[in-house]
Ligand code: C2E
């Protein structure tokens with residue numbers, strides 16, 4: 001049929017390319033079905049302070065696939081983004097996260113916990129994104145101050161004014177913002193200053209070699225100093241050892257997330273994290 005529509009679609013006859021296209025189409029159909037059949041779940045990874053006390057969690061999406069088992073986000077988020085399925089999927093994530101926050105608000109022990117939720121650029125740019133978040137909060141009865149949206153630098157490069165306006169609208173209701181994977185993108189410092197952020201999240205690539213690579217240590221230190229000067233909090237992701245935690249603490253970073261404290265898992269496991 002490539003010939004029939006008269007375009008140069010030579011690549012359609014490349015068997016490898018064709019196989020990739022087929023796999024992608026199958027994945028898309030599978031995703032659509034999974035969403036309809038409730039195959040997605042949120043896992044929670046602890047965030048702790050220097051004393052090891054639980055301060056919050058990050059919600060991480062998992063696909064409980066009937067034949068493939070638990071599928072990690074890197075295997076399906078990119079396709080969900082390309083196909084637009086990230087929009088309904090992201091709405092489900094927000095609803096589920098807000099319901100969890102609402103449940104935590106019932107006990108003194110858990111009422112102050114914050115929940116960080118990842119937001120894709122494509123999702124954030126939907127015209128009704130602000131309403132979507134506010135109505136998820138409303139429906140659940142969750143405290144907006146306990147919800148933290150994680151954005152990435154890439155999102156901030158497109159249409160700065162609109163981005164700032166949306167963030168400000170949500171912030172007016174108490175919603176917080178964290179800049180995820182910080183240091184891996186290209187945001188300019190003058191732009192960063194204008195964003196209504198609450199937190200910078202040091203990318204785990206800098207944490208990994210913190211003790212061995214002086215450049216990574218310098219970058220981590222610079223991010224911590226930057227957060228301080230901008231009046232933002234800072235958290236490190238990917239903390240796998242106590243030595244990494246201590247090195248971060250010496251530089252002034254006092255909030256952590258990583259395998260050392262706990263892997264992402266069902267919500268009950270959050271409360272069994274390592275201090
Ligand atoms: P992210 O937001 O940077 O999440 C942190 C990732 O690092 C998670 O991978 C987490 O499991 C992993 N991680 C945490 N601690 C450690 C550690 O100590 N060592 C190592 N090696 N890894 C650690 P995960 O769950 O596979 O998620 C990957 C990415 O998928 C996330 O990166 C985020 O960008 C995206 N994602 C996850 N859930 C959602 C979601 O609900 N919506 C959207 N739009 N994206 C999501």
Ligand code: MG
Pocket residue numbers: 058118150180
């Ligand atoms: Mg994140």
Ligand code: MG
Pocket residue numbers: 180181201203237
């Ligand atoms: Mg991250």
Ligand code: MG
Pocket residue numbers: 180181203204237
């Ligand atoms: Mg990261």
